[in-house]
Amino acid sequence: MKAKASPLLLAIFIISLILRTLAITASLNTDEGLWIYRGSQFVKRLFEGDFTHTILKHHPGVPNMWLTGSSMLLNCWLHKLFPGFLGVDLPSDIGACLNLEEFPINLYIIPRIVQAVVTSACMVYVYVLTKRLLGQAVALCTISLLLLEPFFVAYQRFITTDALQADFAILAVLLFLLYLRKDGKRKFLFASGIFLGLSTAAKITALFLLPAIALLIVLIELGFWRSSFPQRGWKQQFRGYALWGTTILVVFVLIFPAMWVSPGYVLDRIHQGVLQESDRGFLFFLGQLTHSPGILFYPLVLAYRLSPVLQAGLLATSAILFIPKLRRQQEKMPEIAAVALITLWVLLILSASDNKIDRYINLCLPMLAILAAVGWLEIIAGITQRKNILPSSLAGRGYIVLFLLQLVFLLPYHPYYLAYYNPLLGGGRVAQNIFMIGQGEGLEKAAQWLNLLPNVKKTKVASWYSRYFSSYFHGQILPIDKRVPSGIQPWTQANRVVFYKNQLQRQLPEPKMLNYFAMQQPLYTVRLHDIDYVWVYPGPLPLPEDLKRIQFPLSLSFKEQVRLLGYDLNKTKVSANEDLLITFYWEFLAPLPRDISVKIGLRDRFIHNSSVPNDNFTNLANAPLVDGYVFPEQITTGTVVRDIHKLKIPPSTSPQHYQLEVGWFSPSKGEVLGKPAVIGELEVVK
Incomplete structure (x- = not known):
């Protein structure tokens, strides 16, 4: 058995590693640069003995900082020993190297590889523990679904807190369920506490699992699921839970240097950070800005972010949970119900918060994969009964079918797995009107x-x-x-x-x-x-090649203070009531008043008598430079500014040719740079 298992475990590790490292420099997540920086600062402050300030974020991301910080230290050493090896220019001094604030893409390679090794090892252990808890068939189907689930793979590739939190959390849950079983041993309890301590140190929301496990223990002691989870008495259960919680706390403290010297400061930072993040606002959901997306958010996230393969399995599992006949057919029904209870609890807690982001469901994804695997095995069992296929024949290959089905949905999105939205529900075309889109991809x-x-x-x-x-x-x-x-x-x-x-x-x-x-x-x-x-x-500042492509080049001075180098039009024929876009290229020769603006108008080219006030002149715009974002009095002499104006042609404008005029106007000083100048013609058509 072990001889057969070893190649399978190696295959799980290799497939996982490939998915996490293929196209390794593509599509950084917007938070990855922050964690590279925090990891570098974490290691630097360790060397300096500044343990208090090794807390750099309330999450707090400690395992991430150990991994990214060590990886950056390795980057710095490699550069010092082999200059040019990394293809980037870094300070030779290790301290200065660790003090960078911006990181060229090549510096992400080692951190991503290191995390990929750790998370791939976790996938192997997920298979091993799932097999022990629910059997080999469920374990094979689970790992086939999980390894290729697009949204899960996307965040497994990123050196953010989500990957380590999710991987350590599922290991903690599986180990605790093994402890609660008849064959449970205390070593499972300690191991579960270690992994949940690591998960909590990665992201504090892993603590959502504590009340879920407590609820599970209460149900067990009330007599639920006796076939798998024996009643041990409230006192013994409390001791086990307390020992588990103590293990979590000890691990959290041991790996977090700030907790060694300033625990009060750390806990206050975490508390204040969580409060601030929960009140962040500026979220987009269902086509509008909102402070809190509401109860529909996570159901829609599950609908759009999960693959149809995973969803089909979850629907089948839902049927098992609600239909007594199907429940009785499940040998491991208590374990399945326990996983479902924990998953539902976490989703409810997430839904209760105002601050809702789709990536938060990563904490649940491995458990959802386990539940979906159970559902798929029920689907396979139903097919074998109807088609008179030998159960062992189809069930034995079920995980291969799931693996291939998942590939169908995953591969089109390589390497932009975060761009995945359920194609059966309209994909990205529809999702962009529902969700806040983008974490750096593209x-x-x-x-x-x-x-x-x-x-x-x-x-x-x-x-x-x-x-x-x-x-x-x-x-x-x-x-x-x-x-x-x-x-x-x-x-x-x-x-x-x-x-x-x-x-x-x-x-x-x-x-x-x-x-x-x-x-x-x-x-x-x-x-x-x-x-x-x-x-x-x-x-606003054009490049030299932009100036060479000016549509209508000119050299027109306004009192030797501003020179118009030319302009572009989005159209040379425009209908009445249409918008005309005109782009000016101004070269500034001297400072101008702050309140000065650009005045643009049309004049009938066949009537031009300056003695007649406003002789057929239509004022189209009187707007400040670059919509008021560029201050004329602060512009350096010789600077060229690209200035856009949108002109609304009045509906009453007669169809004919007009002269296009432009000038500079100050409300306090009038036309300070002389009279407006004719710069070209424009035709208004019907």
Whole structure:
């Protein structure tokens, strides 16, 4: 038996490892850069003896920081011993290397490999424990479903807290159920406490399992499920639970240096962080912004994030749980009911919170896979009875069928598994109107496209998730969502601006700024599985190659303070009541008043008598530079600014040719740069 098991365990490990490391530099999660930074700081502070400040997040992500910090230390050592080996330029001093704030993509490879080894080993142990608890058939089907479940695989690849929390938690649950069984031994209790201590140290919400297990013990002592879980007496059960809780706490303290010296400070940080996160707001659900998505959120997450294969198994298991005849046919019904109870409890706790994010269901996914495996075995049993197939023939190959079915849904999304939404429910096309979309996937494609620009190292790009973007982009990165003390927003100094899907869904940083870019055509769009994830727009500061492509080049000076280098039109023929988009390229030769704005109008080209006031002049716009985001008095001499204006052609405008006029106007000083100048013609058509 052991000889047969070893190749299977090795196969589970290898398949898991491949799925976690294939295309290892693709699609970082937006939180991964933060955990690389926290891990580096964690190790650095350990070396410095600053144990108190080894808490860097309330989650608190301790196992992640041990793994990522050690991996970054290895990166630094490798660079010091073999300069150029990693293909990045790092400080030779280890302390300085660990103090980086931005991390090129090559520095993620070792941390991701290290985590992949740990989580792949966990998958092997999940199979071993499931087999011991529920039998080999359930274990084989479980691992076939779990290894290839798209949403689960997506987060297993990321060096965030979700992977380690979920993997350690399922091991803790399986071990505790083995302890509660007739053949339970205290070693299972200690092992369960160790893994739940690790899971809690990864993400504090693993503690949701404690009341679920307590409820399970109460039901056992009330006489439920005696065939598998014997009554041991309240006193003995309490002792076991207390010992389990103590083990969890000891592990939490042992691996967390901050707890060695400042436990009160750590617990306060965790408490305050959880409160702050639960009140974060700015969530998108069912097409609108909301503070709390409500009770429908997680049912819809399960509908769209789980594969149809997993869902079919869960439906079958639901039938088993509710139909007495099917329940009686299950040899391991108490164990199945216990797993279902724990899963339901966690989902209810998650649903009770205002702060709802789809990735939180990772804590439940391994348990859902176990339940789905039970359901699939019932489906297979039903097929064998109806088709007169030998039960052992089909059941023995059932896990292979499930594996292949899961591959059908997984492979089209490689390596963007997080872009998966149930195709039977409309996939991403429908999901983008329901959920907040995107955790970084697709941003690297925009960065790679921008890396093709000439002189890219001097190119400034403002991006949402700028830390993530900097891992791929070779030029200079500016944040979108911050202001400098002068009030200038950094994106106004950018040559290109990159927007992301969930940013637009949440209207961040503000609707006015987003509307300014929304009226323009993006230069590049990243589309993944029916969803546009990323848009690249030209920024307020044009590149030299942009100036070479001006549609209508000019050299028109306004009192030697501003020179118009030319303009672009989105159309040269426009109908009345339509919008015209005009892009100016201004070169600033001297500072201008703060309240100055650009005045644009149309004038009948056949009537031009300056002695007649407003002779057939239509004022189309009088708007500040770059919609008021660029302050004229702060512009450096010689700077060229790309300035967009949307003009609404009045419905009463007669169809004919008009002269297009532009000038500069200040409410306090009037037309301070001389009279408006005619810069071209525009035809209004019917």
